[in-house]
Amino acid sequence: MRMTRFREKLENDEDSKGSSSGGGGGGGGGGGTAMRIIVPLQGVVQGRGGLILGSVIPCALFYFLQLYIRRNRSSSSSSSSPPSPSQPSGLPRSSSNLFSRLSTGPVYISSRASTIAKSDDNPYYVGLKKVTEDPYDALNNPDGVIQLGLAENKLSLNLVRDWMAENMKDSIIGAKGGGDLNIHGIATYQPFDGLMEFKVAVAGFMSQVMEGSVSFNPSLMILTSGATPALEILSFCLADPGNAFLVPSPYYPGFDRDLKWRTGVELIPVPCRSTDNFSLSVTALDRAFNQAKKRGLKVRGVLISNPSNPVGNMMSSETLYDLLDFAREKNIHIISDEIFAGSTHGDQEFVSIAKVLESDDFDRSRIHIIYGLSKDLSLPGSRVGVIYSFNENVLAAAKKLARFSSISAPTQHLLISMLSDTRFIREYVETNKKRIRRMYLAFVEGLKQLGIECMQSSGGFYCWANMSGLIRSYSEKGELELWDKLLNIAKINVTPGSSCHCIEPGWFRCCFTTLTENDIPVVMERIRKISETCKS
Amino acid sequence: MGSTSSEQQKNLLSKIATNHGHGEDSPYFDGWKAYDENPYHPTKNPDGVIQMGLAENQLCFDFIEDWIKRNPQASICTTEGIQEFKDTAIFQDYHGLPAFREAVAKFMGKVRGERVRFDPDRIVMGGGSTGANEMITFCLADPGDAFLIPSPYYPAFDRDLRWRTGVQLLPIICESSNDFKITKAALEMAYEKAQQANINVKGLMIINPSNPLGTILDKETLQTIVSFINQKNIHLICDEIYAATVFSQPKFISIAEIIEGDGSCNPNLIHIVYSLSKDMGFPGFRVGIIYSYNDEVVNCARKMSSFGLVSTQTQHLIASMLSDDEFIGKFIIENSNRLATRYKNIRRELDKVSIGCLKSNAGLFCWMDLRKLLKEPTLQEEMVLWGKIIKEVKLNFSPGSSFHCYEPGWFRVCFANMDDETMEIALKRLQKFVKRSKEKRCGSKEEILQKQSSAKHLIS
Numbered sequence: 001m002r003m004t005r006f007r008e009k010l011e012n013d014e015d016s017k018g019s020s021s022g023g024g025g026g027g028g029g030g031g032g033t034a035m036r037i038i039v040p041l042q043g044v045v046q047g048r049g050g051l052i053l054g055s056v057i058p059c060a061l062f063y064f065l066q067l068y069i070r071r072n073r074s075s076s077s078s079s080s081s082p083p084s085p086s087q088p089s090g091l092p093r094s095s096s097n098l099f100s101r102l103s104t105g106p107v108y109i110s111s112r113a114s115t116i117a118k119s120d121d122n123p124y125y126v127g128l129k130k131v132t133e134d135p136y137d138a139l140n141n142p143d144g145v146i147q148l149g150l151a152e153n154k155l156s157l158n159l160v161r162d163w164m165a166e167n168m169k170d171s172i173i174g175a176k177g178g179g180d181l182n183i184h185g186i187a188t189y190q191p192f193d194g195l196m197e198f199k200v201a202v203a204g205f206m207s208q209v210m211e212g213s214v215s216f217n218p219s220l221m222i223l224t225s226g227a228t229p230a231l232e233i234l235s236f237c238l239a240d241p242g243n244a245f246l247v248p249s250p251y252y253p254g255f256d257r258d259l260k261w262r263t264g265v266e267l268i269p270v271p272c273r274s275t276d277n278f279s280l281s282v283t284a285l286d287r288a289f290n291q292a293k294k295r296g297l298k299v300r301g302v303l304i305s306n307p308s309n310p311v312g313n314m315m316s317s318e319t320l321y322d323l324l325d326f327a328r329e330k331n332i333h334i335i336s337d338e339i340f341a342g343s344t345h346g347d348q349e350f351v352s353i354a355k356v357l358e359s360d361d362f363d364r365s366r367i368h369i370i371y372g373l374s375k376d377l378s379l380p381g382s383r384v385g386v387i388y389s390f391n392e393n394v395l396a397a398a399k400k401l402a403r404f405s406s407i408s409a410p411t412q413h414l415l416i417s418m419l420s421d422t423r424f425i426r427e428y429v430e431t432n433k434k435r436i437r438r439m440y441l442a443f444v445e446g447l448k449q450l451g452i453e454c455m456q457s458s459g460g461f462y463c464w465a466n467m468s469g470l471i472r473s474y475s476e477k478g479e480l481e482l483w484d485k486l487l488n489i490a491k492i493n494v495t496p497g498s499s500c501h502c503i504e505p506g507w508f509r510c511c512f513t514t515l516t517e518n519d520i521p522v523v524m525e526r527i528r529k530i531s532e533t534c535k536s
Numbered sequence: 537m538g539s540t541s542s543e544q545q546k547n548l549l550s551k552i553a554t555n556h557g558h559g560e561d562s563p564y565f566d567g568w569k570a571y572d573e574n575p576y577h578p579t580k581n582p583d584g585v586i587q588m589g590l591a592e593n594q595l596c597f598d599f600i601e602d603w604i605k606r607n608p609q610a611s612i613c614t615t616e617g618i619q620e621f622k623d624t625a626i627f628q629d630y631h632g633l634p635a636f637r638e639a640v641a642k643f644m645g646k647v648r649g650e651r652v653r654f655d656p657d658r659i660v661m662g663g664g665s666t667g668a669n670e671m672i673t674f675c676l677a678d679p680g681d682a683f684l685i686p687s688p689y690y691p692a693f694d695r696d697l698r699w700r701t702g703v704q705l706l707p708i709i710c711e712s713s714n715d716f717k718i719t720k721a722a723l724e725m726a727y728e729k730a731q732q733a734n735i736n737v738k739g740l741m742i743i744n745p746s747n748p749l750g751t752i753l754d755k756e757t758l759q760t761i762v763s764f765i766n767q768k769n770i771h772l773i774c775d776e777i778y779a780a781t782v783f784s785q786p787k788f789i790s791i792a793e794i795i796e797g798d799g800s801c802n803p804n805l806i807h808i809v810y811s812l813s814k815d816m817g818f819p820g821f822r823v824g825i826i827y828s829y830n831d832e833v834v835n836c837a838r839k840m841s842s843f844g845l846v847s848t849q850t851q852h853l854i855a856s857m858l859s860d861d862e863f864i865g866k867f868i869i870e871n872s873n874r875l876a877t878r879y880k881n882i883r884r885e886l887d888k889v890s891i892g893c894l895k896s897n898a899g900l901f902c903w904m905d906l907r908k909l910l911k912e913p914t915l916q917e918e919m920v921l922w923g924k925i926i927k928e929v930k931l932n933f934s935p936g937s938s939f940h941c942y943e944p945g946w947f948r949v950c951f952a953n954m955d956d957e958t959m960e961i962a963l964k965r966l967q968k969f970v971k972r973s974k975e976k977r978c979g980s981k982e983e984i985l986q987k988q989s990s991a992k993h994l995i996s
Contacts, residue, residue, distance in 0.1 A: 107769070107804040108738075113675045113836035132629075188592060189819045225663055225822070226628075229843040236700055237553040241679075257839070262674055262700065300550075333548065366548065380628035381848035397553035400560065401700070404667045405843055408850040409820035410611075 112262060123483055124149070124253040127493040136491070138518065146515075146523055149493040151309065151461045153343065153378045153513040155439065156432040160378060163424050167417065190412075192403040194223025198412040201419035202373075202386060208425050209342025209376050214355040222387040222398045223412075227339050227372030229405035230385035231258050234368055237397045238333050239265045239300040245335070246270050246288050246302045248280045250464075250500035250507070252309040259303070268292055268299070269501040278311045278455060278464070280304065282322045289330060301333030301366075302326075307340040307350065307459025310500050310509035314348050314459055320356045324367075333366045342376030342429055345437035346458025357390070364390035373415070375461070376429075382411050436461065436513060439520075443512040446524040450531055461513040465494075468506025470534040479505040482534070490526040557699035563922065564589070564691040564938035571932045578957065586962045589932040591747065591900045592953040593781065593817035595874040596867065600817070603863055610856035611849075627848045630841045632661050636851035639858035640825060644810060646864060647780040652792040660826040660837040663844025665777050665811035668824035669696045671844065672807055675836045676771050677703045677738040683773070684726050685741045686710050686718050688748055688939035688946070697741070706730055706737070707940050712905075715894065716749055718742070718757055723764050739771030740764070745778040745788065748939050748948035749903050750896030752782065758794045762801050773807050780815035780868055781952075782898040783876035795829065803829035812854065814900060815871070821850050875900070878951050878959065885963040889970040900952035904933070907945030909973055918944040929969045931962055 120126070127149045136144035194202075199218035206216045224230045239245065241264025247255060249269035260267055270288045272278040285302060292299050302323065306315045315323075327334045336353040344350050357364055369388040374380035384407055387398050419425065444454045444463055455464040471478035476498045483496040486508075497507035515523070559565075567589045576584035604610070627633065637656040644654045662668030677683065679702025685693065687707035697703060708726040710716040723740075730737045742761065744753045753761075765772045774791040782788040795806055808827040813819035823846050826837050846854075858864060882902060883893060894903040910917040915937055922935040925947075936946035951959060 107771075107802065107830065109830070109832055109836065110674065110676055110678050110681075110738075112678070113832065116836050116839055188594070188817075189590070225844055225847070226842070229663070232843055237550055238548075240550045240552075243550075258842070262840070262843075331548070374628070383628070383845050383847045391548070393549055394553065397549065400558045403664075404670055404696075404700075405663045406822045408822050408847040410853065411847040411849050414849065 116261070122253065122499055123480065123496050124499040127483075127487055127495065130487055131493050134491075136519075138516070138522075142522075143491065145487070145491045145493055146519065146526070147493055148462075148510045148512065148514075148523070149495045150514065151375065151511050152380065153375065153432070153436070153461055155378075155435040155513050156428060157378050159428050159431060160418070163418060163421070163428075167421070168414070190406075190409050192406045193399045194221070194402075194407055195409070195412050195416075198407075198416050199223060201416045202371075202384070204422070205373075205377070205419045205425060206341070206371060206386070206388075208422065209429055210350060210352055210355075213350075214352050214358060216354070216388060220388055220390060220395065222389075222395060222402050223407055224385040224387065224402055224405045225383040225407050226380075226405070227337070227370055227374060227385035228254070228258050230370050230372065230387045231255075231335075231337070232263065233398050233401045233405065234335060234370065234387050234389075234394075235259045235263045235265055236401060237394050238335075238368075239263065241265065242298075243300045244268050244292055244297045246285055246292075246299055247501075248272050248285075248302075248304060248308075250278065250310055250497055250502035251303075252305060253495065253499045255303070265300075266297060267303075268297070271501075271503045272311075274455070274466070274504055274507075277313060278308075279313060280315065280319055280323070282319070282326050285323075285326060299330070299332055301335055303335045303337065305337040305339070306353070307338075307344060307457075309337075309340065309460055310462060310495065310497075311455055311464045312457025312460040312462060313455070314344070314350055317351050317356055320351065320353055321360075324353075324356065324362050327366050328363060331366075333368060335368050335370060337370040339370065339372050339375050340460045341371070343432070343436060343461060344459040345433055345440050348458040350459065354388075366391070368394065376432075378432075379415075382415060383407060384411070384415065439512045439515065439517070442517060442520050443510070443515075443523075446520050447510075447527075450524060450528055452527075452531075455507075462509045462511040465508050465510055466506060467508050468504075470531050471506050472534070475505055479507075482506075482530075483508070485530050485533075486527070490530045492523060492526055552700060557695060559692065559695040559699070562691055562694075562938050563919070564934050567922075567926055567932040567934060570926050574930075576930070576958070583930065585926065585930045585932055586958060586965075587932050587953065588950045588962060589934045589948075590953050591814065591950050592819060593814055593871070593875075593900050594953050594955075595878070596817060596871050599867055599870060600857075603857060603860070607856060607860070610853050628845070630661070630838055630845060632659070632841075632846070633848060633851045633855060635855040635859075636846075639855040640810075643858040643864060644779075644827070647815065647868065648788065648790045648792065652790060652796055654792070654827060658827050658829070658834050660828070660834060661841045661844065661846050662809075662824035662826055662837075664819065664822040664824040665775070665809055665813060666692070666696050666824065667822075667844035668809050668811065668826050669693070669773075669775065670699075670701060671837055671840050672773055672809060672826050672828075672833075673697045673701045673703055674840060675833050676773075676807075677701065679703065680736070681738040682706050682730055682735045683739045683741045684708050684723070684730070684737060686722075686743075686746075688716070688936060688941035690743065690747045691934075691938045691940075693741070703738070704735065705741075706735070709942055712894075712943055712946070715751070716746075718753070718761065720760050720764065723761070727768060737768070737770055739773055741773045741775065743775040743777075744791070745776075745782060745898035747778065747899060748901060748934070748936075749894055750899035750901060751894065752786065752788050752898055754786070755789055755794070758789060758791065759798075762791075762794055762798065765805055766801055769802075769805070771805050771807065773809060775809045777809065777811045777814050778899050779810070780871060781875055781900055783872045783879060784897040786897065788898065804833075805830070807833060816867075818854075821854070822846060823850065823854060875952060881959070882949075882951055882963065885967065889967050891966075891970060894946075901948050901950040904947045904949050905945065906947055907943075909970070910945050913944050915944050921945075922947070925969070929965050931965060 131145045131147045134144045135141065136146040196218065199221045202223065203216040203218040203221060207214065224233060244266035245259065247267050247269055249271050251269065255267060259265060268288055270284050272280060289299050323334060334353065338352055341350055341352060353367060354369060357367060367390055371386040371388060373382060373384040389395050440463065447454060447465055451469060453466050457464060467482060468474060471482045479496050479498055483494065486492050486494055495509040497505065500509065571585045571587045574584045575581065576586045637659040640659055641654040641656040645652060662671045682704040683697065684706050685708065687709060693705060697705060706726055708718065708722050710718055710722065727737060740761065745751065761772065776790060779788055779790065791806060791808060795801055795803060806829045810825040810827060812821060812823040824844065828834050828837065879902065886893065892905045896902060906921065907913065909921055918935055918937055922933065925931055925933050933947040933949050937944065939948065
């Protein structure tokens with residue numbers, strides 16, 4: 001049962017030996033090795049394995065561990081695997097220099113470049129690719145792959161488009177007021193962390209989407225070309241290579257690339273349980289922190305997403321208070337990714353960590369917020385991300401780093417106009433929330449009819465569905481088999497929980513905001529067909 | 537509770553956040569600070585510092601403004617362009633809009649006189665050329681590895697190529713005695729030095745046309761470089777960001793031309809960095825490009841471009857503009873002519889006070905020879921002279937030492953980021969300063985002679 005997950009990890013390692021470097025830089029394909037040992041052991045401890053398994057498992061584990069170590073050692077000494085030097089896990093980076101000097105002929109790129117080839121196998125990316133190759137279209141390609149794996153919102157795009165058509169008629173490149181185009185203000189070098197005018201507009205927008213519950217200070221913002229670089233830059237500022245962040249799991253698969261890849265930082269998943277509605281437990285954080293310490297890993301912070309991705313639940317004020325206490329006690333940072341703050345659809349109220357800070361005399365120097373316009377304003381193409389920090393040293397460092405990821409000036413000017421139209425923004429936010437809620441209810445109901453329950457959630461563009469009833473073996477392998485069927489037979493792209501480091505097999509993230517209401521029955525029908533084959 | 541001390545505060549941050557890798561302590565940036573504090577303005581602040589340290593191309597803005605006005609559909613927020621909105625607003629694929637990549641590939645080919653064609657599928661976006669240069673470094677080298685780079689070179693490379701990547705830069709010394717050309721001997725010497733210090737050289741970085749020299753590499757030098765990197769099996773990164781700023785003969789030769797004709801070179805080692813910031817004058821748009829002949833590098837860089845994508849609205853605008861063949865054809869010629877005129881003007885005015893520049897035919901600056909204004913050929917004297925130029929003459933020149941130039945007395949002076957009137961004023965200020973410096977020296981001689989003759993009088 002659960003042994004299969006560990007065995008699979010070994011198989012993966014054997015396959016990857018020949019092609020690229022190992023180590024921690026791989027994509028989000030599997031969870032940490034730690035979890036894969038702990039979970040089966042937990043199974044044994046809880047008595048599910050029985051006496052035979054209880055003695056077989058530890059022996060088998062020991063044997064496999066030896067095998068694993070021996071294989072990795074032999075792969076490190078052979079440098080004949082083109083085109084890149086293989087880097088065994090555990091050895092410091094400098095050893096890769098030695099290997100590349102020994103060999104001639106093949107062209108060596110960096111070990112960072114090599115690891116990225118491996119992550120292409122991650123179901124999250126495989127699914128996205130399949131959709132681009134054969135995208136569903138109700139009229140032109142009704143048999144194509146339906147995209148439920150990308151958290152994008154098309155429901156309210158027409159509102160934004162209409163606003164632009166009405167307001168930008170007389171102007172060019174969005175410079176409102178028409179008249180003379182001042183190219184000097186757009187084409188020349190601008191402050192790398194964003195125009196102050198734009199920061200003011202974004203701060204106002206953030207406050208509006210959070211229903212005015214908290215106000216944001218533009219001077220505490222650094223703007224970047226998307227939330228992806230915002231998160232990476234913050235990671236570079238808060239942690240050194242080899243340090244770690246604790247991340248409650250399941251979490252957004254993209255974190256594995258965005259936060260770890262070039263920074264050399266580790267992510268330690270802290271599992272949340274369905275019995276707790278997948279909400280964060282500070283006890284679990286504490287345990288993970290201590291375990292990391294024992295392994296010699298320095299934890300620099302906790303990364304939370306609120307509203308969370310992929311589950312869609314929101315943090316209560318109590319949990320946020322506990323989290324703040326925890327961070328203060330351990331002297332670590334909190335990064336709160338609030339990118340879905342304006343995309344809530346339930347009855348629960350969203351509470352920003354900034355709000356909690358306001359109400360108490362907490363030390364703010366460790367608290368940082370990530371935001372962006374991709375989700376709440378449906379404009380991922382515009383590439384606008386925000387680092388919001390109360391720590392002036394972090395702001396100073398991030399400001400210098402923003403030059404690698406600056407926002408196009410014409411885009412800033414265009415959006416200043418839109419964000420400043422507070423009446424439009426208010427209407428947009430309200431309408432958008434209603435539309436998300438309608439789709440959410442319809443989608444969840446559709447799944448319910450098929451016997452698939454979703455986790456209660458009130459934010460984001462997706463639902464977190466429990467399809468464990470449809471999988472043959474209650475394991476990651478079983479989950480991936482179902483994912484494969486859904487993608488290649490039913491032709492719907494959903495994100496399997498294992499890509500999100502969920503330790504309970506069978507959960508899938510399904511995004512519904514790229515669909516129209518007519519698409520829902522199509523999706524449900526395809527799932528129904530699959531579920532029938534699974535049950536037989 | 538309570539706030540942490542400032543020492544504790546610093547410890548909360550990473551090494552990268554607290555070290556000096558940002559390089560902003562260099563004199564290159566001090567001059568900018570002086571400008572920021574006291575910027576020149578023709579009416580509001582005529583005694584302010586004139587910015588001649590920023591390589592920005594403002595000479596053709598009127599051309600571009602005109603095109604934009606005549607082509608409202610290029611900007612997706614107008615009635616004509618709004619049809620495109622739905623597709624572009626949502627589009628965030630790191631492959632970039634196909635139309636954008638095709639347009640950029642075509643433009644790159646045009647700039648090189650259609651002597652070579654570029655494949656749109658090898659075009660990858662970066663956050664401006666700053667982001668693109670850093671990205672290619674991340675793709676090719678690990679922390680501790682090194683790139684060789686001919687000096688003098690653009691100061692910000694110390695930050696862009698090293699700060700977050702952990703890669704080292706090792707200079708290849710070029711001398712004024714042979715017009716700062718890159719020689720085989722210098723390449724070999726730099727490589728050998730690295731070997732002896734046990735440093736792993738991963739690649740060679742060249743900037744062609746050169747910043748700060750403004751010169752282009754001739755065919756022989758390019759071929760020498762290509763065989764050097766092939767022999768050592770190291771990468772070659774060619775920053776060709778100034779390719780369209782070539783304003784007189786000889787013609788620009790891109791590394792792409794050398795590769796296409798040469799079957800013995802391993803294309804997997806060749807990478808080009810490009811941008812629209814200098815050629816078109818669009819630094820604000822943040823359009824940086826990596827073009828690599830190595831499939832793995834393209835694949836890796838493409839994923840990394842998530843950290844520096846160009847907004848789709850900008851991609852759309854650029855795609856339209858660069859596809860307008862007639863406009864681009866005229867633009868390239870006009871741009872080149874205006875730069876040539878500026879350059880000729882400067883050389884003429886400098887000749888009047890016997891100040892020379894390195895003979896150059898590209899770039900947005902000239903490499904000025906002020907060695908004879910130094911009391912002694914030392915770094916300290918260069919800093920003294922630079923201090924005077926900033927504070928007394930109120931011109932922001934960039935001192936050669938910040939470009940890692942080993943010979944004191946050279947300064948980079950930008951000339952494309954201002955209008956004709958400001959240029960005139962700047963040149964007049966410089967001429968006055970040079971004359972004053974000469975008079976001071978002569979004046980002291982006269983004083984000595986006078987004293988000597990009056991002493992003679994007393995004696996006789």
